[in-house]
Amino acid sequence: MGDTTNIRKHSFQHGARSIIQMGEELIGHPTSAINELVKNGYDADAIEINVYIDIKEDSKESFLIIKDNGTGMHESILFGEWLQPSVSSKRKKTHSEIFNRKFLGNKGIGRLAAMALGEKLNVISKTIDCENYNWISLNSSQFQEEILLDKIKFPGDQIQDYTNLFIEEDFLNIRNAQKNDNLIKFLNSDKCGSFNEGTLVIIENIDQSLQSLMLDEFQKNENELKFENTTIMKSLGVLITPLAMSDIIQKELTTKGILSKQITIANEKSTFKLNFGTNLLKSKNQTSFELHEVTPIRILSGYSYRIIGQIDNNGFLKAEINFNRLVGDIFTKNIELDISDFNKIETGKKEKLEVLELSENDKTKEVGSFIFDIRIYDREKDAIEKLNTLLKSKTSETKETLSNLLGLRISKNGFGVKPYGDVDGIQDWLGLGQKRVQDPGKNIGPNLVLGYVYLFSPENEGLKEKTNREGFYENKAFNQLKGLLLRTMQEAGQLRYNYRLKHNLGRPISNFNTRPKSEEYFKFINENVTNNLSVVNRTKEFIKETDSALDNAEFRLTLSERLASLGSSLELLYHELAQPITILGGAEMGIFDQVEKIQPTEIKNKIQIQLNYIADAVSTLDELKNSLEPAIGKSISRKFKPLISFSKVIRLYNKDISDYKIQIDIDDSLREYYITDIEYALWISFLNIINNAIFWLKTSEEPNKKIIFSMESDALVISNTGPKIEEDIIDIIFEYGISTKPGKNKSGLGLTYTKSILEKNNWSISVENRNYGPAFKILKNKNNE
Amino acid sequence: MSKILVYDDEPKIVELLKSGIRSLNSELKPIVFTELERLREYIYSDDNWEGVKAVVFDLAQKKEENEGITDFEILKDIKWCSENRRVPILIHSAYANDLDELKKYPSVLLFKKGAHSIREVRDAIKILENSGFLDLFCEGPLLKDEVNQLKLKLEWGNVMIKKDLQSSFINSFCDENILQELNLILEQEKDPKRATFLKYLAPAVDSLKKL
Numbered sequence: 004m005g006d007t008t009n010i011r012k013h014s015f016q017h018g019a020r021s022i023i024q025m026g027e028e029l030i031g032h033p034t035s036a037i038n039e040l041v042k043n044g045y046d047a048d049a050i051e052i053n054v055y056i057d058i059k060e061d062s063k064e065s066f067l068i069i070k071d072n073g074t075g076m077h078e079s080i081l082f083g084e085w086l087q088p089s090v091s092s093k094r095k096k097t098h099s100e101i102f103n104r105k106f107l108g109n110k111g112i113g114r115l116a117a118m119a120l121g122e123k124l125n126v127i128s129k130t131i132d133c134e135n136y137n138w139i140s141l142n143s144s145q146f147q148e149e150i151l152l153d154k155i156k157f158p159g160d161q162i163q164d165y166t167n168l169f170i171e172e173d174f175l176n177i178r179n180a181q182k183n184d185n186l187i188k189f190l191n192s193d194k195c196g197s198f199n200e201g202t203l204v205i206i207e208n209i210d211q212s213l214q215s216l217m218l219d220e221f222q223k224n225e226n227e228l229k230f231e232n233t234t235i236m237k238s239l240g241v242l243i244t245p246l247a248m249s250d251i252i253q254k255e256l257t258t259k260g261i262l263s264k265q266i267t268i269a270n271e272k273s274t275f276k277l278n279f280g281t282n283l284l285k286s287k288n289q290t291s292f293e294l295h296e297v298t299p300i301r302i303l304s305g306y307s308y309r310i311i312g313q314i315d316n317n318g319f320l321k322a323e324i325n326f327n328r329l330v331g332d333i334f335t336k337n338i339e340l341d342i343s344d345f346n347k348i349e350t351g352k353k354e355k356l357e358v359l360e361l362s363e364n365d366k367t368k369e370v371g372s373f374i375f376d377i378r379i380y381d382r383e384k385d386a387i388e389k390l391n392t393l394l395k396s397k398t399s400e401t402k403e404t405l406s407n408l409l410g411l412r413i414s415k416n417g418f419g420v421k422p423y424g425d426v427d428g429i430q431d432w433l434g435l436g437q438k439r440v441q442d443p444g445k446n447i448g449p450n451l452v453l454g455y456v457y458l459f460s461p462e463n464e465g466l467k468e469k470t471n472r473e474g475f476y477e478n479k480a481f482n483q484l485k486g487l488l489l490r491t492m493q494e495a496g497q498l499r500y501n502y503r504l505k506h507n508l509g510r511p512i513s514n515f516n517t518r519p520k521s522e523e524y525f526k527f528i529n530e531n532v533t534n535n536l537s538v539v540n541r542t543k544e545f546i547k548e549t550d551s552a553l554d555n556a557e558f559r560l561t562l563s564e565r566l567a568s569l570g571s572s573l574e575l576l577y578h579e580l581a582q583p584i585t586i587l588g589g590a591e592m593g594i595f596d597q598v599e600k601i602q603p604t605e606i607k608n609k610i611q612i613q614l615n616y617i618a619d620a621v622s623t624l625d626e627l628k629n630s631l632e633p634a635i636g637k638s639i640s641r642k643f644k645p646l647i648s649f650s651k652v653i654r655l656y657n658k659d660i661s662d663y664k665i666q667i668d669i670d671d672s673l674r675e676y677y678i679t680d681i682e683y684a685l686w687i688s689f690l691n692i693i694n695n696a697i698f699w700l701k702t703s704e705e706p707n708k709k710i711i712f713s714m715e716s717d718a719l720v721i722s723n724t725g726p727k728i729e730e731d732i733i734d735i736i737f738e739y740g741i742s743t744k745p746g747k748n749k750s751g752l753g754l755t756y757t758k759s760i761l762e763k764n765n766w767s768i769s770v771e772n773r774n775y776g777p778a779f780k781i782l783k784n785k786n787n788e
Numbered sequence: 789m790s791k792i793l794v795y796d797d798e799p800k801i802v803e804l805l806k807s808g809i810r811s812l813n814s815e816l817k818p819i820v821f822t823e824l825e826r827l828r829e830y831i832y833s834d835d836n837w838e839g840v841k842a843v844v845f846d847l848a849q850k851k852e853e854n855e856g857i858t859d860f861e862i863l864k865d866i867k868w869c870s871e872n873r874r875v876p877i878l879i880h881s882a883y884a885n886d887l888d889e890l891k892k893y894p895s896v897l898l899f900k901k902g903a904h905s906i907r908e909v910r911d912a913i914k915i916l917e918n919s920g921f922l923d924l925f926c927e928g929p930l931l932k933d934e935v936n937q938l939k940l941k942l943e944w945g946n947v948m949i950k951k952d953l954q955s956s957f958i959n960s961f962c963d964e965n966i967l968q969e970l971n972l973i974l975e976q977e978k979d980p981k982r983a984t985f986l987k988y989l990a991p992a993v994d995s996l997k998k999l
Binding site: 577578581582584585586587588589590591592593596621622624625628629632635639641 | 798800801804805807808811882883885886888900901902903904905906907910
């Protein structure tokens with residue numbers, strides 16, 4: 004190798020435009036830029052921050068002010084580190100000095116955010132130790148030049164009265180700015196004025212994006228717009244709501260035993276107040292600048308249901324759901340559930356291209372444990388009226404407020420993460436709307452939800468925020484978060500559904516099941532139609548017909564319900580019987596193996612005989628259990644012999660068959676005949692047909708009682724030597740309610756059900772009277788196989 | 789020592805299966821479990837596995853049914869055993885007929901719980917053992933001899949040879965009722981163990997010898 008000591012070394016030099024480009028790329032929306040500046044104030048231990056935006060038609064006269072009373076910047080910081088973009092002391096430290104707040108901004112992007120908000124950025128800052136204010140003034144148009152960044156010079160120094168920067172000609176010239184009387188008025192007002200410590204950010208000539216956003220909003224809704232519904236106020240409200248709630252919710256969860264330990268995001272002395280004002284909403288006092296305290300979202304307490312809890316890092320959900328829907332029926336239910344199977348409802352997830360930017364480690368990190376507080380707002384009239392009282396608003400206003408505020412949001416270390424849950428962001432990032440379409444009753448739509456998911460450092464570091472502060476990368480941790488929350492919402496949805504069903508909320512369920520009051524209606528007609536007897540008589544007749552039809556429908560419905568519950572009971576019975584029968588059989592085998600060892604022959608023989616009784620009884624139980632087998636797993640197609648299904652049914656009637664000497668004739672061709680189909684359909688048909696056959700054979704005087712199971716062409720035929728079916732009903736024997744059986748307990752439903760289940764499985768059934776008795780033919784439809 | 793693992797969450801059934809296996813007077817010692825976690829600790833440990841010749845599992849602990857598909861906690865363990873352990877797996881369960889997916893594993897034998905099922909399981913173990921099938925399945929002396937000879941010839945190493953033999957062995961009975969076939973061998977052959985070897989493993993060994 005040659006001498007390498009003389010090889011030249013190089014370095015990058017930034018172009019001036021890089022500052023603008025970084026600002027534009029890092030900040031996705033003007034509200035995000037304002038939020039970043041508020042976060043900086045919070046990180047500087049401010050206890051109050053004022054945001055004021057003054058908008059004039061001419062954007063040159065518009066200005067924006069963000070003033071915090073935090074610890075401020077010493078000259079060594081403002082003229083040192085502050086001038087080094089992407090360098091942040093927060094990278095080294097994680098908590099603020101006074102209140103031990105977890106830092107929210109950590110990339111030194113606040114200053115770039117500010118540059119994205121307007122043309123002229125002025126930063127005035129002072130620590131408690133500084134005698135004068137430190138100031139710096141940047142003009143973004145300077146950075147449009149095609150020169151290197153270090154060639155751009157801008158003014159900055161110390162000053163005793165910072166307002167002079169905006170009043171005195173010399174300062175205006177050096178800042179290349181124009182005098183703005185309104186701005187000076189604000190700086191001299193009680194909302195700003197002089198300060199001992201803190202930072203004041205003044206942006207002159209507001210960027211067009213923010214200027215248009217505000218003007219459009221105010222011009223469109225001049226008379227109706229409420230302060231709390233403005234985009235900036237909402238954005239700030241959403242930003243600080245979790246901060247106000249984080250502690251309260253954690254305390255609540257700790258008291259309930261859901262959370263073992265609270266995660267603090269600041270020390271106990273930390274308080275924080277955020278105010279916002281704008282000239283566009285005229286105050287009563289036209290001469291002063293009015294600021295409004297940004298408060299947590301007000302509708303939080305007017306929920307119908309609230310699910311609050313934790314999902315731990317094993318996917319275990321521990322939560323409670325508060326029911327607050329109906330006055331006088333307020334209660335809580337606990338939910339403890341393993342939902343680590345959440346990915347079963349989250350299918351087709353593809354990794355987004357943006358994830359490729361992440362390191363392998365960041366792509367595959369887990370989400371960790373997190374807490375959530377999700378409130379659900381029913382939209383029925385009475386629920387809205389309850390909110391009207393709370394919000395002191397009219398129904399239309401309440402609905403508007405709901406639409407504007409609802410959404411499931413994410414908070415990290417106490418501050419909202421944009422754009423999740425925002426109306427102008429990704430309001431339905433969980434895909435609740437799509438789920439709701441799939442099952443509207445049970446799934447909760449995005450327009451009913453207001454909630455926060457609370458994430459903390461370092462537990463949830465697996466979620467990586469995008470550099471433009473517009474959400475998280477959709478890596479494994481994010482998909483886990485989504486899946487677990489969706490699963491939680493599914494549980495909450497089911498509980499809400501049950502509650503609403505029970506209390507007849509939403510759809511008119513009670514009307515669905517309640518019979519119309521026909522007598523009252525007839526009374527009304529009778530009293531009011533006095534001069535037309537034919538109308539009264541026709542009405543009476545019609546009501547009678549309707550009542551009778553409804554009686555029949557009710558009766559059939561009850562039977563269908565009984566059948567449905569019988570199906571699931573049978574399945575349970577079948578499996579539960581298996582256990583004791585197996586034990587009986589095994590014990591019988593054990594005794595049988597040992598019985599030979601018994602010495603006195605007499606005792607051995609007695610035991611042997613009784614053991615045989617047990618063996619017989621156990622076998623009978625086993626056969627009875629097995630005869631129910633076709634009713635189990637009834638939707639699965641399998642290969643089976645129809646003859647076996649037939650025999651299983653016959654087994655259930657062994658006693659009648661033996662008592663009434665009924666002969667069972669089987670066609671030989673059926674002995675090795677297999678089909679692949681759903682056995683349940685045939686079994687239930689055989690059961691109904693044989694049940695009828697046995698009934699009629701028992702009552703018959705016929706000496707030669709027979710049930711015959713045969714194959715005729717491709718049809719399975721079950722016939723018997725019982726009485727023929729009466730000719731006047733043979734054509735309608737499969738219709739609802741048709742039965743010639745005597746007694747009250749006939750349903751007239753068995754053959755109807757048989758036909759229905761066979762047809763559903765692509766079989767057809769017909770009946771005919773043969774010379775010896777009735778015959779049912781069951782045939783597989785060939786064309787649709 | 790030869791071991792047979794027995795798992796059922798009903799202790800009475802475990803006891804009856806244990807007595808049934810002991811009544812065979814064979815060398816098989818039943819190791820019983822009534823908790824799935826304990827069973828898992830055992831089957832996933834290579835140290836414990838030494839000498840295990842067969843397993844009898846109940847499906848037990850049914851998971852929630854999803855769209856008509858029955859699912860069980862233990863299914864994944866059964867599949868794992870079928871793929872990683874050289875033993876026949878006898879499933880003794882009320883749900884044995886519901887699980888079509890287990891039918892595709894030739895080493896899994898299904899027994900539906902009922903009056904005669906414990907007897908059937910016991911008799912199946914007897915057939916598998918007396919026919920020498922358990923020794924073929926695990927590493928019995930016959931298989932060890934053959935592997936040693938093949939190792940010298942093929943220079944493949946133990947693992948590859950065993951894997952190849954195992955797969956040919958399983959394929960040799962995947963389309964037949966193995967218990968019925970082994971019973972026939974027991975009834976008809978003087979040296980059933982040799983006959984079982986010749987029918988199920990020798991063809992695989994021969995095909996390797998010819999390489």
